[in-house]
Amino acid sequence: MRTPPGMSERQFRQAVDRFIGAVGAGNVYTDEADVDLYRDPYTPLWGQEGERIASAAVAPASVEEVQAVMRIANELRVPMYPISTGRNLAYGAAAPAYSGSVVLDLKRMNRILDVDQVNHSVLVEPGVSYFDLYRHFQENNVRMIIDTPDPGWGSPIGNSLDRGGGYTMAHFRNHFDAHCGMEVVLADGTLLRTGMGALPGAKTWQQYKTGCGPWIDGIFSQSNFGVVTKMGLWLMPEPEAYMRGTVYVPRYQDLHRFVEILNYCENVKLFTGMPSLYSPLLGIVPMSQLADSMAKPPQLTGQQAALIAAAELGYSPELEAYALREGVPYWGLDMPMYGPPEVIAAQWAAIKRRFSEIKGATFQDGEVIDFPVSKADEARVHLPEFGITSLRMFSIISRSPLSPVAFSGHMGLSPIIPRTGAAIIEANQVFQEVAREYGLPTLGSFTLPLLYWERAFIFIFSVMFTRDPAVDAKTVAGVRALIRIAGEHGWGEYRTPPVFQGDVMAQYSFNDHALMRLHEKIKDAVDPNGILSAGRYGIWPAHLREKKQ
């Protein structure tokens, strides 16, 4: 039997017995084989010293059971690590940030508590997955669109708390922004509700976010200060149709104005879907197109590949000359639109007008896809843009340019940079230096950012791990170097797996880590025994603070 640090087997056995009393014997896992299911299959530290491994897991079925478990843990000082479905493989999965923690597995809390088709929201428990929600909508003919990440097995609550993103309109694909109201169990078992939910008998818990007085919800994202047991989510009602418009521009330097016009169009809501930036010339395909047979991934000629290999930061005069001669656009941009066909047509006409100022810009009208999506269309579109859950991306990544080597797992290395062409070029220069030094192939070629978030660019590098300790050690060193060097340039990661959370948070060091010191003050006040999510995002309870794994 594994035990939490500092607890004897006898002490831990007492705690386990009390947990069993609270949730039943079948819902407390202590056998190594069971607990191993909570290991992070994508960890770069598999089987090594630093791998984060749970001591046990407890799976309550109700809020009352969560409260009971937390009261026991608080009394006996058992470190707890809550997960919803624990399926976010590239960001740490179900493994705790502090080895020896007991995983609080909320999978059994899987009730869809409310579906409101007049105000377009749901109220769910943390064990509800995107798949569950989609199935429920299908079975009950609910005409609302779920904003799902590529893999649909995750939890809307978990993904919102982890500040994940999806693929529909900006204010839905920012999953934390799309939440409205929480129920939370604090470390000592106290139950509270946020927003309008703090009113007993609240009528607008899922309708108005911020309640009255200070708005507390944000501190519960990333799960340092409480266990979220219910959450409201705003959804998009089913639109009439979808169309993806594409703009191409011919020259390297067009990138700058291209991004500026994109920003204008998105910020004034000329289109509302998630844009994708790519390069037919450089063979850079947007993530969404990988899963999508409507898109036409570029075929590189031998000459083109050779010119790309010789280019610096995606540019050489010869490469540009090739592009102009052969009519291969340097840059491409997809802008998806949702709405009635006549609105989409008008938006697309206005967007074309804006981009036409770039000399040589060309346009490709997308196909108009009607909602609800037909089975035939389902087979060929990027499903999350239509609110349809799947696991298709897993098979796609494994055969894509994202996986140049055999690998056992990957992580998302995700620095956020400004939304300008200059920032793309500067970031590539910096990242490529790190890649050369540390042998990180996915950072080595010219890369374009993703556009999950309004107003910012995000690079999501899939860094591959192999379970070869020597190879992975070098990769880990490279990731740490990139986090540090990006920080020195004023670029920060927006999330990261537990192995790197300390490194990332160390970059957020303004005024001698004043923000971290505030987090620690709140930690000590809200969870004085320091039992909840120790070490997550670098926030350690007082008794472990010196150590900082």
Add this chain to the structure above:
Amino acid sequence: MRTPPGMSERQFRQAVDRFIGAVGAGNVYTDEADVDLYRDPYTPLWGQEGERIASAAVAPASVEEVQAVMRIANELRVPMYPISTGRNLAYGAAAPAYSGSVVLDLKRMNRILDVDQVNHSVLVEPGVSYFDLYRHFQENNVRMIIDTPDPGWGSPIGNSLDRGGGYTMAHFRNHFDAHCGMEVVLADGTLLRTGMGALPGAKTWQQYKTGCGPWIDGIFSQSNFGVVTKMGLWLMPEPEAYMRGTVYVPRYQDLHRFVEILNYCENVKLFTGMPSLYSPLLGIVPMSQLADSMAKPPQLTGQQAALIAAAELGYSPELEAYALREGVPYWGLDMPMYGPPEVIAAQWAAIKRRFSEIKGATFQDGEVIDFPVSKADEARVHLPEFGITSLRMFSIISRSPLSPVAFSGHMGLSPIIPRTGAAIIEANQVFQEVAREYGLPTLGSFTLPLLYWERAFIFIFSVMFTRDPAVDAKTVAGVRALIRIAGEHGWGEYRTPPVFQGDVMAQYSFNDHALMRLHEKIKDAVDPNGILSAGRYGIWPAHLREKKQ
């Protein structure tokens, strides 16, 4: 010389001398005549026992001076109450929540630090007003739209922290939602930055909101836990044009489906401006139309007025028969659209299609107004919908149906209710009972909610005060009763002046006030001497908690 509670004049004089050392003699106000300028001119308790009055005011000019002042206050236990411009008259203005507090007046911190026309954001200090920003934009030909409340003399930072609203697109008119990144001075003078600003040399402070780890910004709204000294705000780039489309429906019961279709259209972004709900039949005019000569306020006939007076909850068979006979619509709805004219035309066509399912629905096309707005158009439109600051609303309220009696001030009584027709009718029934009992004329007639926020309705009753203590005492009792009765129905206020903050927060009592207990824990941790914003939104420092004014 007034003094804070529990401080002798000698002790306070020492504190004042230290404040003078930090900010200069000309920027510390202790003369009664000066300090009286910080009284709330709209208070219902003018000159009475419970009126909240400051002891002094200090006006630092820089972050360093704010830090110095807070360090002194923290050392000497001087209660401080930060304001930006202090002009939000209906919600407490510049007067502190705890009498005897020193107002920390941030008016001298009035620098516009950054204007980004590529990513459409600004970085400002708290003393910058909407007028300042508008003037700066005009002088520098900045083509972005400021989301301003009706009176433009307030502060974008103050209004965002107070969770105020404006009149353009939903994610801009929710002023707290539109913020991106803060700089904050804590009670002990510690300086921190939130979001990406916690990275030294951050490049995306105004571009990505939530940074990494728990998102802390929300706790600083309402100013209980820190003094915000800088804030980023996202703005709308200048659209091409604006048009307000109007739908009318003929029958009382149409209200239900009317609201449902409105919700669909707004939530799927078929229009993006702030909608207004009104009633030509009942003579209910939307706030925005009061300021707007393009609108045609209804003229009630004598017969109509008599039928309205005899109707219950806005309905009688006779009144409806009159409406149908005379062709006066029961309900009206304005939906403003921003964008290129061809997009607006297509959106409006699609919206008409949706509402046409209601039998007898009629439509009125608005005039298309181009940006930038001409001087001629400025004279006849509701300026905030075009990003233009003014004080026009003050003159309008004083001659409007909102002011049936002579008054010295008013407050916004602002319960949030669900976005359904049934909720409108139920709320009116409840509010009218309170109005009858307490003689609150503005709650007495059938009222329609405002639509500042997506997904929820908000009633904003302008409750009038007179400076006649007997009259005002009855009004105050009525407001307290309505807050309590609304709470019993699951409807909560979203903000309120200090006089009623304790009453409102008492309604948010789920699980024995668990949320308030959490606020208090954080208060004790972050501001252990309890010097900042004591009593604001019912959050008292430990040493005053028993008292709870």
